[in-house]
Amino acid sequence: MPKGRATSERAAAEEAPAERTSAERAPTAGAGAGVGAASVQLDDVQVRFRSKKRDVTALSDISLDVSPGEFVAIVGPSGCGKSTLLKLVAGLLTASSGEVLLGGERVKGPRHDIGYVFQRAALLEWRSALRNILLQAEMRRMPAARARARADELIRMTGLTGFEDAYPHELSGGMQQRVALCRALLHEPPVLLMDEPFGALDALTREQLNTELNRIWRTTGTTVLLVTHSISEAVYLADRVVVMSPRPGTITEIIEVGLPAERDYGETLGRPEFRAAAARIRELLGAVSAQD
Numbered sequence: 001m002p003k004g005r006a007t008s009e010r011a012a013a014e015e016a017p018a019e020r021t022s023a024e025r026a027p028t029a030g031a032g033a034g035v036g037a038a039s040v041q042l043d044d045v046q047v048r049f050r051s052k053k054r055d056v057t058a059l060s061d062i063s064l065d066v067s068p069g070e071f072v073a074i075v076g077p078s079g080c081g082k083s084t085l086l087k088l089v090a091g092l093l094t095a096s097s098g099e100v101l102l103g104g105e106r107v108k109g110p111r112h113d114i115g116y117v118f119q120r121a122a123l124l125e126w127r128s129a130l131r132n133i134l135l136q137a138e139m140r141r142m143p144a145a146r147a148r149a150r151a152d153e154l155i156r157m158t159g160l161t162g163f164e165d166a167y168p169h170e171l172s173g174g175m176q177q178r179v180a181l182c183r184a185l186l187h188e189p190p191v192l193l194m195d196e197p198f199g200a201l202d203a204l205t206r207e208q209l210n211t212e213l214n215r216i217w218r219t220t221g222t223t224v225l226l227v228t229h230s231i232s233e234a235v236y237l238a239d240r241v242v243v244m245s246p247r248p249g250t251i252t253e254i255i256e257v258g259l260p261a262e263r264d265y266g267e268t269l270g271r272p273e274f275r276a277a278a279a280r281i282r283e284l285l286g287a288v289s290a291q292d
């Protein structure tokens with residue numbers, strides 16, 4: 001295999017890269033029934049980026065406790081530090097002050113056990129959908145039979161059956177994002193981090209994927225942190241929505257959505273709890289952001 005290709009394959013798998021600790025195998029408190037989900041805690045976190053040209057405080061006074069199995073959405077104006085917050089949890093960035101804990105353990109460096117999904121699916125074009133998903137297993141040396149069974153299950157859940165041998169260029173944007181989601185979930189991560197995963201999709205595909213993500217979250221029981229610019233996506237999917245202020249990002253308010261875990265899309269959008277939460281978030285964000 002060419003060297004560049006091997007490096008790209010490693011980088012792609014790193015999106016959701018080893019073994020969970022016993023602390024992370026705590027029972028799931030949320031809606032799901034499945035894998036061990038981890039808690040996430042940020043305690044008085046501040047992040048400053050310093051260079052010769054500028055000194056930017058991206059996050060300030062961030063304290064947040066996410067229970068195992070909980071779904072938390074993060075909304076806020078562009079540049080308020082949402083992606084920075086996810087990178088802290090993944091250990092890709094270190095806080096300037098304060099602490100970040102995953103499953104009760106301090107995050108000291110990149111956490112290869114988590115799942116990460118980005119706006120762009122970042123699939124390897126020379127691998128089929130199934131082989132893109134199984135890349136995760138190869139990098140982790142998961143037993144082949146277990147990996148294949150899990151991949152098949154995720155493929156079924158995401159409606160990709162029949163497209164296992166299709167290459168990325170043969171898949172729609174929504175299907176590519178489904179493959180990225182399967183890859184991120186293959187090793188049953190204790191935490192799934194999603195950074196605007198559906199931002200580049202059309203409204204209808206986004207709705208479908210929201211419904212699938214709600215079902216997958218309930219089935220796997222993993223903890224999810226989702227960054228989104230869509231208020232309705234945040235409220236439809238989350239147990240709680242964290243609303244952030246413009247830079248330096250602080251937490252303005254945390255909204256309890258108060259909806260049952262199982263959510264029919266159309267029915268949920270008409271519910272008073274949904275409308276109340278969405279209205280409050282819109283009010284908090286004011287004119288500064290958010291698509292809907």
Ligand SMILES: Nc1ncnc2c1ncn2[C@@H]1O[C@H](COP(=O)(O)OP(=O)(O)OP(=O)(O)O)[C@@H](O)[C@H]1O
Binds near residue numbers: 082083085
């Ligand atoms: N590696 C970095 N070096 C310097 N500054 C950075 C770095 N990463 C982020 N920043 C700055 O930190 C602030 C927060 O960035 P971040 O990407 O977290 O915002 P965001 O809320 O995710 O934005 P968007 O919604 O536009 O994606 C921005 O001002 C950005 O310029």
